[in-house]
Amino acid sequence: MKVVIAEKEEAARRIADLLGGFREIEENGVTYFAGGDYVIVPARGHIINSTIRGLRQTTSLDELPKLEVAWRVEESERNRYMVFRRLVKEADDVIVATDWDREGEVIGYNIVRFTRRIKNPSRIKRAYFSSLTLGEVKKAIEEPVPMNEALLTQGLARNIADTIIGLNLTKALTLLFKQKYPNLTQAVTLGRVQSPLLAYIKKKTGAYIERDNHISNLSYIEKKLYIDLGDKQYELKLPVEPINDYVEVVDVNVAESLLPQAEKLFNTDDVMRASKISPGATMSIMETLYLKGYLTYPRTTSRYVRNPEFLAEIEREIRKYYELPESFSWRNTPVEPVEEAHPDAILLTPEGIRAYFEGRIRGREKFIATIVLARTIRSFAPPLKKKVIQLRVRYEGVSGVVEETVPWSEEYENVNEAISLVSFTRKPVPTPGRYRVIKITSPIEKVTSYGAFKSYVSVLSDTDLVSWMADVGIGTEATRQIFPSLLRDERHNYTDENNLPRTLGEVVGEIIEKELKISPSLTSRMEKHINSLKRLSELEGFIEEVAEYTRQLIEKMKAINIPDLTCPRCNNKAELVNRYSRQLRRNMLLLYCGNCKKYYEI
């Protein structure tokens, strides 16, 4: 018997459906699928998580940082872990078939290393597939390959760095806040990726009035030269002014060139930017499409397709439903080479294309599917055939006879195949000969005034935040979209539904920026370092670096004074407290004023 580890239940069910002949089994509340020689067992994301030993008992900043990382089965996943352990013990073979990314690698690795005691990734069998379609899944499971050590190392490194930095800094900040506000029950969190994001929000949101009545004066003389083609005159740009009122066109040159216009395929960041809905919703829709086998794996940096035949198949499928010009072809799709072992760019699978055109993809899903499909078609676009017409002109300038080739006009032969705005002006082309020219000189006085007392309001959407994170290189394509909503949730209370900082967000944002000086560039340097790791043996050195970074930050934290918060009504010092709101059914962060004997929302 072979145990196949899937990422989650929907994926396991889909794999079972594709391979066929499986029955559903339930054991202690855990659902899995058995058929033939296989048992497919779903994880539920990380059922084994990293934590720091001894942190809960810590009562003083002097005891920090704590650096001993321990792996622990999540309390809620005990049953699932026991099912895995029993099945793995009975199995001849275990195949990791989690999602194809760093997280998937870590999820599979942890289950295998703790249930089967195999630590060497080259001895772990791995099924990699880019879409949940029969061809891909069957081949991947029947012909597994060794686990990718680089991907695994990077996943573990990110996990460990987040744990060491996040848990230690959060503990330290929480201790500082509780010294000042003993009735505060929520943790006040800092995180490797969330903290630079919060500082950015604090810096970039706000409103202000600006007085600016800047006036600019510009005066210059514009000289233009026109060539007279009988009934009409056209502008001619010459490097030197002719002294006579005629020029000679000696020759006409036509240069033809091919202008590539096909666009690259989309990766995760691209879809997030292109969709007009929030990154969180975009990701959840893509996930649904993936689990139905309609979309390739949606967490990817790749704009590449490993197997060209797959792209050819997609083109053939689109042609069955959609009239694509003959010149549009998968051969035109720009190829961006990518590190080996990486999933494909985001594409509708042939099955997805059928579902799309047969009306089985609807509503929100259709929205995202359309964006992806349109991009794929645009990637097929042929190059534009551009014709540049130049004139060879001879005339007399102040210092003698000048002969120059000057631009005249441009045209596109296949303008009907353009996929973006293309514009040009049609002009008659003069034949060689002598032509009269007309010179016009006009002095220009230009005064521009920029109006005064403008108000600016700067608000950031989730998409702005996720795009910024991608631009500066913090977080990964798989995780970025969770951070805006994370800062809003009741465990953090840092921002509101418009991504405006709440009081606590202001205070903590200021600490991150001014005291800890956690900059996005520092964080992005660590991301780059993580992505360069190739072997598990490099982890030790990396962890030492993370530990040193954490030590430095804890040192800085010892000097921090948590600011006073004052009552909005009487301005006396107020207390920061948590209260559970029965009405809202959530934990709220409130200010309590002992003077007014009142709670205020902040």
Ligand SMILES: [Zn+2]
């Ligand atoms: Zn008061």
